[in-house]
Amino acid sequence: MPNPKRSSADNCDEWVRRCKAGDRRAVARLVTFLESPDRKTSREASRSASALPPPKQVIGITGPPGAGKSTLLDYLISLFRQEGRTVGVIAVDPSSPFTGGALLGDRIRMGTHRTDTGVFIRSMGNRGALGGLAAAASSALRVLGGAGFEVVLLETVGAGQSASEIINLADTVCVIQVPGLGDDIQLMKMGVLETADVFVVNKADRPDAKHLFVQIQDAVRDAPGETCRVMRQLGKAFASSFTGPRWTPEVVLVSALQQTGGPDLLNAFRKHRAYLDAPEISAALRSNRLAREIHHQTCRRLKEDLDIRLAPGGDLQDVVDTCARGERDLAWAVEEAIRRSTTA
Ligand SMILES: Nc1nc2c(ncn2[C@@H]2O[C@H](COP(=O)(O)OP(=O)(O)OP(=O)(O)O)[C@@H](O)[C@H]2O)c(=O)[nH]1
Numbered sequence: 001m002p003n004p005k006r007s008s009a010d011n012c013d014e015w016v017r018r019c020k021a022g023d024r025r026a027v028a029r030l031v032t033f034l035e036s037p038d039r040k041t042s043r044e045a046s047r048s049a050s051a052l053p054p055p056k057q058v059i060g061i062t063g064p065p066g067a068g069k070s071t072l073l074d075y076l077i078s079l080f081r082q083e084g085r086t087v088g089v090i091a092v093d094p095s096s097p098f099t100g101g102a103l104l105g106d107r108i109r110m111g112t113h114r115t116d117t118g119v120f121i122r123s124m125g126n127r128g129a130l131g132g133l134a135a136a137a138s139s140a141l142r143v144l145g146g147a148g149f150e151v152v153l154l155e156t157v158g159a160g161q162s163a164s165e166i167i168n169l170a171d172t173v174c175v176i177q178v179p180g181l182g183d184d185i186q187l188m189k190m191g192v193l194e195t196a197d198v199f200v201v202n203k204a205d206r207p208d209a210k211h212l213f214v215q216i217q218d219a220v221r222d223a224p225g226e227t228c229r230v231m232r233q234l235g236k237a238f239a240s241s242f243t244g245p246r247w248t249p250e251v252v253l254v255s256a257l258q259q260t261g262g263p264d265l266l267n268a269f270r271k272h273r274a275y276l277d278a279p280e281i282s283a284a285l286r287s288n289r290l291a292r293e294i295h296h297q298t299c300r301r302l303k304e305d306l307d308i309r310l311a312p313g314g315d316l317q318d319v320v321d322t323c324a325r326g327e328r329d330l331a332w333a334v335e336e337a338i339r340r341s342t343t344a
């Protein structure tokens with residue numbers, strides 16, 4: 001048995017083997033390795049994890065602070081468990097340097113599921129994976145897929161490039177909206193429509209929730225087909241030659257607190273899954289997903305290498321010096337750094 005205290009680099013394949021056998025400790029261990037600030041460890045874990053299949057269904061959950069993401073996750077876990085499905089949760093906070101403990105509050109809230117072996121809950125922060133959190137998260141999804149979790153819920157907190165890359169690792173993106181956050185229509189104009197496959201209007205127990213629900217339904221109905229998230233993801237060329245129907249986001253009214261609306265939400269997820277499973281779309285999505293994984297992993301590797309090589313004393317120091325002396329310009333330095341990286 002691998003010694004959990006040791007750095008992982010030598011035995012990741014063994015952890016992967018145990019993960020495939022459903023060993024939850026191996027799952028947790030591999031995710032920790034993926035986040036490791038030690039490059040050798042994270043690379044080895046990522047290499048081993050790449051042999052694992054992604055989960056069958058990844059549902060992204062996002063929304064503003066206080067929208068009820070954690071409460072909804074808790075509710076969704078219960079609903080999926082009632083259907084007899086195993087559930088993994090990866091909660092990612094790109095703004096947090098912490099991991100594990102960072103979302104401790106959420107863990108406590110989801111504590112009812114803590115003793116359920118059909119549930120695995122894990123947080124990821126930006127500790128070691130600086131600039132490479134999407135790469136680490138995509139590997140973590142494969143770890144959960146490899147361990148056999150049937151549904152994986154991917155929660156992201158925050159906005160910005162990193163959060164957007166991460167939420168787009170999901171097959172179905174569910175955006176939570178709540179009444180009382182100000183100008184609702186403004187939210188729609190800001191491009192929220194393009195980011196969701198399913199809208200949850202949470203806090204249905206509040207009197208103004210119904211109004212927001214109707215507003216979002218109207219906005220969704222009036223939205224042009226180009227806003228369809230899946231088509232945007234698959235790119236213009238695919239979208240223009242695709243003759244099938246565009247997905248119209250489902251809008252579902254839920255009270256995560258009072259646990260109502262859940263069955264409608266599961267239905268919306270099922271409908272979207274069926275849409276994605278149409279042969280033409282599913283083949284394109286598989287290839288698109290792989291391309292993005294390759295992109296994330298390659299970016300992480302190149303960035304990590306470049307950080308070292310451009311640091312004082314690194315092997316690109318002479319390029320920096322030549323540029324600093326004014327003998328060559330910045331454009332030359334960039335080309336030189338790329339040339340040496342690809343021939344190294
Ligand atoms: N009335 C009502 N309150 C809710 C509902 N769902 C969540 N809440 C409350 O809203 C507050 C925030 O809920 P959380 O689940 O922590 O929200 P969150 O999106 O995870 O928040 P952050 O993690 O801080 O971004 C808590 O006080 C919840 O009890 C709901 O359906 N109705």
Ligand SMILES: [Mg+2]
Nearest residue numbers: 069070071106
């Ligand atoms: Mg939360």
